[in-house]
Amino acid sequence: MICIVGNLPVLKVGHHHVVGYGTEWIDESLSRAAIASNRHDFPFIDDIRDGVMHYLEHRCPLRVLPLEDLYERMRVMLRKIGCDAIANNLVPLAPPITVSLVKSAREAGNGFELVFFCLLTEEINLLRECGAESIRFCEIKESASIMRGGKTTTKACQQLCSEIVAFLEGFKQDAQLKQRRITLSVDL
Structure with missing residues (x-):
């Protein structure tokens, strides 16, 4: 139930x-x-x-x-x-959304960061088209561990976490987002 x-x-x-x-x-x-x-x-x-x-x-x-x-x-x-x-x-506006990055990391697989970033871009664009303006991303460390193939956090995982955060920050600044306000936040 x-x-x-x-x-x-x-x-x-x-x-x-x-x-x-x-x-x-x-x-x-x-x-x-x-x-x-x-x-x-x-x-x-x-x-x-x-x-x-x-x-x-x-x-x-x-x-x-x-x-x-x-x-x-x-x-x-x-x-x-x-x-x-x-x-x-009246234009659709979604309530704030929380997105786990684990699903995209699993779909991309171990060592396929480029696929992960492509999936993440598609996800953000789809959410924007559906009216989302406030998106919170979570489980970044877990996603990095999945893509690095380990269960523990390594320097490579920490580097990938930094790259994911930088990617999301860059996406927020992207000129095409000016059509619709968007707030992306990150929970490591």
């Missing part, structure tokens, strides 16, 4: 599932849509957010809900209350 915090469905963002999310991302998404619609005075953000949360907690029949489906439902709701312009400008 799966226990879901607050009876909220799991949100599917790309290949990842998000559990135990807050509501700030809904507020931010609605605020951005209101600003894009030249409705800087839009007073119903809290009410709409509460309606979305009520739906998620009490009416959503799914245990796993794709983020795109949630936003489509939000657009329908906005149109029903006469907020067509805001519905048209």
Whole structure:
């Protein structure tokens, strides 16, 4: 049996599932849509957010809900209350996501760092396309150990950890990311 915090469905963002999310991302998404619609005075953000949360907690029949489906439902709701312009400008924004690098390290295999970095790039791009702006990466040491083929941390593992962190920092600075704000954080 799966226990879901607050009876909220799991949100599917790309290949990842998000559990135990807050509501700030809904507020931010609605605020951005209101600003894009030249409705800087839009007073119903809290009410709409509460309606979305009520739906998620009490009416959503799914245990796993794709983020795109949630936003489509939000657009329908906005149109029903006469907020067509805001519905048209509503762009999906995902809750903060935590990504373990172990899966990518296992897929890449021992000694295939280039494959790992390609997989990591694909993953970040997919998450961005799905609306993720806040991504936390974890289990970097474990990933480095997997790719170096050992169970203990060696200098080579530490060097690879540094390379992974530098890669993520560089990705954050990449010019193409300026289209959508993104925050990448790292937990070693």
